[in-house]
Amino acid sequence: MQCKVLCQSCGMPLEMTEDLGKNMDSSRNDEYCVYCYQNGGFICTHLLFIQ
Numbered sequence: 001m002q003c004k005v006l007c008q009s010c011g012m013p014l015e016m017t018e019d020l021g022k023n024m025d026s027s028r029n030d031e032y033c034v035y036c037y038q039n040g041g042f043i044c045t046h047l048l049f050i051q
């Protein structure tokens with residue numbers, strides 16, 4: 001059984017802390033990667049269709 005965490009938006013493996021997105025309070029968000037999620041919000045507008 002694999003426990004690898006994947007970004008819920010783009011599917012990128014979140015293997016390192018640096019890969020994790022950041023919440024508004026600078027804590028790490030373990031559901032999304034840094035490329036999708038920064039400062040408590042999504043970066044790429046093309047990802048908005050997911051919601």
Ligand SMILES: [Zn+2]
Pocket residue numbers: 007008009010011012032033034035036037
């Ligand atoms: Zn992502």
